[in-house]
Amino acid sequence: xxTLGKEFQNTIKNLEKLRDSQNHPSNELLSKxxxxxxxxxxxxxxxxxxxxxxxxxxxxxxxxxxxxxxxxVDGLAKLDKILGKIANATVKVTKLLSKVA
Amino acid sequence: xKKIILSLSCILVLAVITGCGxxxxxxxxxxxxxxxxxxxxxxxxxxxxNIRNGIIEMNKELVSIDNTKLVKSLxxxxxxxxxxxxxxxxxxxxxxxxxxxxxxxxxxxxTENLQKIADSLLESTSVALKEEISDKKKDAVKKIIIxxxxxxxxxxxxDAVKKIIxxxxxxxxxxxxLLLKDFSLTEDxxxxxxxxxxxxxxxLKNASMRLVNAGEKYTVLExxxxxxxxxxxEKAISRxxxxxxxxxxxxxxxxxxxxxxxxxxKNKKYSTDDIxxxxxxxxxxxxxYQVIDN
Numbered sequence: 001x002x003t004l005g006k007e008f009q010n011t012i013k014n015l016e017k018l019r020d021s022q023n024h025p026s027n028e029l030l031s032k033x034x035x036x037x038x039x040x041x042x043x044x045x046x047x048x049x050x051x052x053x054x055x056x057x058x059x060x061x062x063x064x065x066x067x068x069x070x071x072x073v074d075g076l077a078k079l080d081k082i083l084g085k086i087a088n089a090t091v092k093v094t095k096l097l098s099k100v101a
Numbered sequence: 102x103k104k105i106i107l108s109l110s111c112i113l114v115l116a117v118i119t120g121c122g123x124x125x126x127x128x129x130x131x132x133x134x135x136x137x138x139x140x141x142x143x144x145x146x147x148x149x150x151n152i153r154n155g156i157i158e159m160n161k162e163l164v165s166i167d168n169t170k171l172v173k174s175l176x177x178x179x180x181x182x183x184x185x186x187x188x189x190x191x192x193x194x195x196x197x198x199x200x201x202x203x204x205x206x207x208x209x210x211x212t213e214n215l216q217k218i219a220d221s222l223l224e225s226t227s228v229a230l231k232e233e234i235s236d237k238k239k240d241a242v243k244k245i246i247i248x249x250x251x252x253x254x255x256x257x258x259x260d261a262v263k264k265i266i267x268x269x270x271x272x273x274x275x276x277x278x279l280l281l282k283d284f285s286l287t288e289d290x291x292x293x294x295x296x297x298x299x300x301x302x303x304x305l306k307n308a309s310m311r312l313v314n315a316g317e318k319y320t321v322l323e324x325x326x327x328x329x330x331x332x333x334x335e336k337a338i339s340r341x342x343x344x345x346x347x348x349x350x351x352x353x354x355x356x357x358x359x360x361x362x363x364x365x366x367k368n369k370k371y372s373t374d375d376i377x378x379x380x381x382x383x384x385x386x387x388x389x390y391q392v393i394d395n
Contacts, residue, residue, distance in 0.1 A: 005289075005291060005292055006288065006289060009288050010288070012303075013288075016303075019307075019310075023314070024314055025310070025314070027311065030307055030308075030310065030311050033307050034167075034304060034307055034308065037300050037301075037303055037304035037307065038304065040292070040296075040300045041179060041180060041297055041300055041301065041304075043292060044180045044292040044293075044296065044297045044300075045179055045180035045297075
C-alpha cells in the first residue's frame, strides 16, 4: 500500500532529476522543490493521522504528481504540464498540515 | 586427615561457585557484545547532537542566501527541537549504559559505579521508550551488588548477567529500532532524524543553485556565499548517506547478536559468530565516522 511519504519521496526524486538534467533549471521548478523540502520537514515534525480524508486526498494528489513527474523524467519535455500537478499536490499537503498545526 | 578435608571443602566450594558462574566463552561474548553496544550508544549520543547542530547551521545559511526566507517562518532547528533530540539521546544513552553494565559485570573486580549505571539505565530507557519498565526488568537490574566479600561478588555479577540479558533483550531491541528508524534513508516513506538532516541539506543545495546558476545577476561576494552553502549542503548529503548505510547494517547486526547472546547465556555449549560479526560492524561504523568528522 502506498503512503504519502513514499509518493512524496518519489516526486522529489523525479523533480531533482529534472532539475539536474538542465544547466539553468527554471525558478518555478526550484521553487516547487523548495516548497516540497519544507513540507517534508513539516511532515517529519507533525503527527499525521492516516485515516483522514485530508490524508487520502494529499496521498492521491501526490501519487498523481509522482506519476506525471516520472513521465517527465522519461520524456524530459513535459515539465510545464507537471508543474500544475505538483502545485495541486502541495496545496493538498498544506491543507493536511493546517489540520494538525 | 584434617588437610584432606580442608582441601576437599575448598574444591567443593570452588565447584559450586564455578558451576553457577559464567564460562570463559560466555564472558568473552558478553564483553564483546557489551563493548560494541556501548560504542553504538556513544555514536548515537554524539550523532543526534551533530544532526541538530547541522540542521541549525544549514538553516542559517539558507536564510542568508535566500531572501524569500524569514526567520519567523523557518524555525531553525526544526524538526530537531531540544525535546525531540533529548529523547533520542536518551535512547542512545540507554544503549551505551547497557553495554557498559554488561562489560562491568563480566570484568573481574570492577564493581564501582555499577549500581549507578544500572539506575541510569532504567531511567534513560523509560524516557526513550516513554513507558514504565516492567517489574521483572527492574528486578533484574536493581540491587545488582550486595555488600559481600569479593569472593562472592563475581558470582553475584554472573547471576546478574544471567538475569539481565534475557530480561532486557526486547527492550534493547526496541531502543535499537528507534535508532534504526532515525538513521534510515530508505525510500519507503518513513522519515526520521537523518532524513530531516538530508532534506535540510537538499533544500540548501537547491537554494544555492539558484544563485550559482544566475550568472552576472549576483555579485562575486554573493556568489561566493552561495558556493559555500552549496559545498556545506553537498558534504551533509554525502555524510548522511554514509552514516545511514553503515548504521543500518550495524543495527541489523546488533539485533541478531542480541538474540544470539541470550542463547549463549542460557546454554553454555551454544556457539555463534554473529557477535563477532556485529563487533566488526561497529568498528567499521566508528572508523567511517572518524573519517567523516575529520
